[in-house]
Amino acid sequence: MASSLLRVAFYRVALRRPLHVTAANGIYSYHPPRVGEDPNINMDFHESLITPLPVFPRTIGFEGELKTLKEKEKGDWKSLSAEEQMDLYNMYFSMSMADMCREKDDWKSVLGVISLVVAFSLWLHYFLHTQLLQPYPESCTNPEWAHEVIKKQIQFRANPITGYASMWDYENNCWKK
Structure with a gap:
């Protein structure tokens, strides 16, 4: 039990990235993408068992198929296929709860x-x-x-x-x- 508490405390202090939020309007600051990275991915995105619902979505900008999918999201969800629903989920989150709870093979x-x-x-x-x-x-x-x-x-x-x-x-x- 003590080891799990220490692990949670370590993740809270050491591994949690600070959120860059402007106090005026609550919009996160823009960081230019690094070479070889997708410019539409939020660099401040972080999710774990401690913070399973991140403040900002994983995807910043929507282009092409994602834009049309984002428009479909506003309508009836029954008309979306399972693949489209997974794409929508992946726009907001990088891991499912099962992925977060899965044991690591680092040992x-x-x-x-x-x-x-x-x-x-x-x-x-x-x-x-x-x-x-x-x-x-x-x-x-x-x-x-x-x-x-x-x-x-x-x-x-x-x-x-x-x-x-x-x-x-x-x-x-x-x-x-």
């Missing part, structure tokens, strides 16, 4: 990147330990060496409170039970 990309990083790290570890670094010393890998170290600690009575010397019974010459 697959994140999982792929994490898998690549882990695989590279494991390969680097293997390469370093087989090609560049010296092998581990015998004192780390030989169990007999470890037993000899424990015997010396018992003989020297090293760390008699919590170490091996505290677990050794010196009178019976065996481990305490």
